Amino acid sequence: MASFLLHLQGINVLAYLDDWVIWDKTYELTAKAVNTTINLLRDLGFLINIPKSHLLPSTDLEWLGVRWLPLLGRWALPKNKQVAILTAIKRVLSQNQVSCRQWEHLLSKLTFATQILRHNQPLLQPLLRPQMLSDHLHRDTLKPLPSDLAKHLQLWLLPKTLVSSHRFHHLGDMIHLWTDASLFGWGGHTLAHQASGIWDTNESSLHINCLEVRAVLHSILSLNLTDCQLHLFIDNQAAQCAINKLRCKSTSLLKEISNLNRYLCSCKLFIKAFRISTLLNSRADSLSQLAITSTEWSLPEQIFKHILTWRGPLEIDLMPTNKNKKLPLYISPYPDPEALTSNALAQDWNRWEQIYIFPSKWLLPLVLEKLQTYHHHGVIILPWYPTEPWFSYILNK
Known part of the structure; x- marks a missing residue:
């Protein structure tokens, strides 16, 4: 109810049980919002623990065990939690053995850390070993630390693993x-x-x-x-x-x-x-599917010569490889030192007045879309699909 009343007054407040955080655009506005919040809570009969509260606006705040850096849109792990995690890891590694209770305690710290530093999630996954939490063993019985787990724990000791911060809001x-x-x-x-x-x-x-x-x-x-x-x-x-x-x-x-x-x-x-x-x-x-360019997408040489006789010279083959090209000038679907360039769909086809295309069926939608902005002439080899919506468009092109 109290946070609802504050929201009605335009105050930004986020409440988790009895831990509240208040923010605004400037130092002055935030300080004013804090005073308004204190007065309202006291009027409603709440007692405020002033010694445990941080009443001065700050751009570097620890709240709910997290270090908040609002100007950067980032959060980080507080120094004391970094030290606690490093100490627990070093203890396990130095002993080279671990109990179920110790392992659970360590995993709880690492799990909390990865909720803040999400980019460390892949480092946590290899440590989630169910056999380390076996129920038939006493919780304080020490077990040898497997070498692969020790190797993955070592990664958490690298300098930037726990010191780094993570974005909770991106302004880009x-x-x-x-x-x-x-x-x-x-x-x-x-x-x-x-x-x-x-x-x-x-x-x-x-x-x-x-x-x-x-x-x-x-x-x-x-x-x-x-x-x-x-x-x-x-x-x-x-x-x-x-x-x-x-x-x-x-x-x-x-x-x-x-x-x-x-x-x-x-x-x-x-x-x-x-x-x-x-x-x-x-x-x-x-x-x-640009890589699917096998010789099935190539006309026999005799038929292609008939096309040249009927249609006249063509300038460029837009979608072959160097193995099934029909013209000296061609664009390959992937980098090729003999080709003019790669990826015909990214080029301006209006650079050429006579083009040749034999596209695979996977590329037909993109090719037909590209042809709508082409203003010259050429030859395209297509399947005979009279029921397809593009068929009449091609006949009239």
Whole structure:
């Protein structure tokens, strides 16, 4: 009731049981709001513990065990909690053994820390070992510390692990990013730009969930996204949950999440992932299929010569590889030293007056959209699908 009355007076207050925090735009406005709050609470019969209260406005405040830095939109772990965590870790490592009670105590501290420093979530996941909390052992019975757990605990002792801060509010631009991965390549786009690529031999053997997360990282790198809020739209639920929670059961997926998280922190990116249906992710899906360029998307040489005889010379082949190109000048779907450039969908086709295109079926929607802004002539090879909505448009083009 008291906080409701304060809100009616335009005072910003957040209450957790008997711990309250008040804020405003300036020092003076905040001080005035504090006085108003104190007077109201006393009028309502509340007793205020003045010695435990911080009544002077500050831009560096500890509240509910968290260090708040509102001017930066960040929060951090208070120094005393950093020391407590480091002391507990060093004790376990020096003993090289741990009891169930000690392990629970340590995990509770680390779990709290990762609620503030979310970028450390991947460091917590390997420590959640159920066998360390086995019920059949006495809670104070010491067990040898497994070497892999000791290795993961060591990471928490690195200088910046607990000292760093994390954004709770981002003041940068909001950017929407759609990404997708196939077994052949990856694709991503914002409202204004797009990028795509193919997997190398090692990457193509990864699980599709790992490829989905790696597609996000490749898209961010290629589109040069920094210092902004990212709303990510992805059609893979496992990847979406892992990106938001920064943890998962799969060791390989956790590794991809850790790599993505490190880059996000280094480039001041704040990401929130949303799952959408594959139908709503068609553009990114098509971009991820740019690698599908086998020779099935190539006309026999004799038929192509007939086309040249009928249509005349063509300037450029827009969507081949160097293995199935029909013209000396061509644009490859991926970097190729012999090609003019890569990614035909990102180029201005009006640079050429006679183009040749034999697109894969996955790229048809994007190609037909691109043709609407093309003002010259050329040849496009399409399947005979009279029932498709684009069929009549092509006949009249």
